[in-house]
Amino acid sequence: MTKRELYIEKIKSFIDKDIIKVLTGIRRSGKSVMLKLIMEELKQNGIDEKQFININFENLINRELTTADKLDKYILKRASEIKNKCYIFLDEIQEVKDWEKCINSLRVNEEYNFDIYITGSNAKLLSGELSTYLAGRYVEFVIYPFSFKEFLDTLKSIQQSISIREAFQKYIKFGGMPFLYNLAFEEEPSLQYLKDIYSSIILKDITQRNKIRDTDLLERVINYLIMNVGNNFSATSISKFFKSENRKVSVETILNYIKAAEEAFLIYKVSRDDLIGKKILNVNEKYYIADHGIRESILESNQRDINQIFENIIYLELLRKGYNIKVGKVDNLEVDFVCTKGNEKLYIQVAYLLASHETVEREFSSLEKINDNYPKYVISMDEFDMSRNGIRHINIIDFLMKPSSFLLTFLLI
Numbered sequence: 001m002t003k004r005e006l007y008i009e010k011i012k013s014f015i016d017k018d019i020i021k022v023l024t025g026i027r028r029s030g031k032s033v034m035l036k037l038i039m040e041e042l043k044q045n046g047i048d049e050k051q052f053i054n055i056n057f058e059n060l061i062n063r064e065l066t067t068a069d070k071l072d073k074y075i076l077k078r079a080s081e082i083k084n085k086c087y088i089f090l091d092e093i094q095e096v097k098d099w100e101k102c103i104n105s106l107r108v109n110e111e112y113n114f115d116i117y118i119t120g121s122n123a124k125l126l127s128g129e130l131s132t133y134l135a136g137r138y139v140e141f142v143i144y145p146f147s148f149k150e151f152l153d154t155l156k157s158i159q160q161s162i163s164i165r166e167a168f169q170k171y172i173k174f175g176g177m178p179f180l181y182n183l184a185f186e187e188e189p190s191l192q193y194l195k196d197i198y199s200s201i202i203l204k205d206i207t208q209r210n211k212i213r214d215t216d217l218l219e220r221v222i223n224y225l226i227m228n229v230g231n232n233f234s235a236t237s238i239s240k241f242f243k244s245e246n247r248k249v250s251v252e253t254i255l256n257y258i259k260a261a262e263e264a265f266l267i268y269k270v271s272r273d274d275l276i277g278k279k280i281l282n283v284n285e286k287y288y289i290a291d292h293g294i295r296e297s298i299l300e301s302n303q304r305d306i307n308q309i310f311e312n313i314i315y316l317e318l319l320r321k322g323y324n325i326k327v328g329k330v331d332n333l334e335v336d337f338v339c340t341k342g343n344e345k346l347y348i349q350v351a352y353l354l355a356s357h358e359t360v361e362r363e364f365s366s367l368e369k370i371n372d373n374y375p376k377y378v379i380s381m382d383e384f385d386m387s388r389n390g391i392r393h394i395n396i397i398d399f400l401m402k403p404s405s406f407l408l409t410f411l412l413i
Contacts, residue, residue, distance in 0.1 A: 025143035026265035057095035068102035146176030175293020194297035205264035230311040321404035333366035
C-alpha cells in the first residue's frame with residue numbers, strides 16, 4: 001500500500017482537532033485507502049483500533065444506515081460501548097440521505113468526543129446545506145490519482161528493473177489510478193478496469209445523481225471534452241459541432257452536463273486570464289481530465305495526442321502541489337499555465353518536443369513578453385537544456401520528480 005505521504009502530511013496537522021476532515025476526488029482515486037492510512041497513523045500514535053468506527057456506504061451490509069437518523073443512532077450506540085474518544089471514518093458519505101445533519105449533530109454532541117473523517121465522490125458534498133451546517137468547521141483534501149512519482153514507486157515494487165523512461169511510457173498510457181497495481185499494470189485488464197470506472201462515473205456520479213435522461217448525449221458531450229483536453233473551446237462551439245453532426249443540443253444543456261462532470265471530479269475547467277489587462281476572460285476555457293488513463297481506455301489515442309497528454313499531466317501535478325491555475329493570454333499569445341499559491345506565482349509552457357525553431361519560438365516568446373520576475377518554465381521531453389533569457393527549460397520527467405519547493409528556488413542569471 002503506497003503511503004501517499006503528500007496527503008498524510010497535510011492531514012496529520014488536523015488529527016484530533018475539532019474540525020471535520022473531508023476527502024474528495026474522482027471515484028477510485030484512493031480515498032478509501034487514505035482512510036486506512038490515517039488509521040495506521042493513529043495506531044502508530046498509540047490509538048487503539050477499538051476506538052475506530054469505520055463505515056463504507058457502498059457496502060450493502062451498511063444499507064440500513066443510509067439515513068441521517070439511523071446513522072446517528074448507530075454511531076452513538078457504538079460510542080457508548082467504546083467509552084473513549086471515537087474516530088469516525090465514513091466512506092462515500094453522499095450515499096446517506098441528509099448526511100450533513102448527522103455529521104453536524106455528532107460534531108456538537110457534548111456527551112462523546114468524536115474525531116470525524118468523511119469521503120465523497122461529488123463536489124456537491126461541500127455545497128448547499130453542508131456549507132450552512134458546517135461553515136468553518138471542515139477542511140477539504142482533494143485526493144488525486146497517483147502522481148508519476150507515486151506511480152513509479154508502485155510500479156518498481158513489482159518491476160524492480162524497469163527504467164524511469166519505460167515507467168513514464170506506461171504512465172502516459174495507464175495514468176495513475178491506484179488499483180492498477182493489483183492488476184500488475186497489465187494492458188488489457190488495466191484498460192478494461194479504467195473503462196469500467198468511466199462507465200460507473202457516468203452512471204452513478206453523473207446520470208443518476210443529476211437525473212439525466214439522455215445518457216447518450218451526455219456521453220457524447222463528455223467524450224468531446226475528453227478528446228479535446230488542453231484545447232480552447234466553449235459550450236457554444238460544442239453546440240455548433242453537434243449541429244454539424246445533425247444533433248441539436250442547447251448551450252444550456254451542454255453547460256449543465258459540463259457542470260455535472262466537474263462535480264464528479266471527472267473534468268476540470270480552467271479559465272483564461274488576460275495577463276496585461278488583468279481580467280478573467282469568459283470565453284474559450286480549457287478542460288482537463290482527472291486521469292489521462294481513462295482517456296486512453298476510451299479513445300486509445302494518448303500517444304497520438306501526446307502534446308495534450310503532457311499538458312494534462314502537468315496540470316494535475318500542479319493541482320497536487322496546491323496551485324490555483326489559469327490559462328494566460330499575452331497579446332495574441334497564450335501561456336499554458338499561470339500558477340498562484342499565496343504570494344507565489346509561476347508561469348509554465350508545455351510541449352512534447354522542441355523539435356523546430358518555430359516550436360522553440362512559440363513556447364518561449366509568450367513567456368518573454370511577461371514583464372515580471374516570477375519563475376518561468378518551458379517543460380518538454382527534450383533532455384538538452386534550451387533555457388534562455390531567464391526562462392528555464394526542464395525535462396518533464398525531471399519536473400515530475402522534483403518537490404514543489406524546487407519551482408521557487410530557480411534563479412537563472
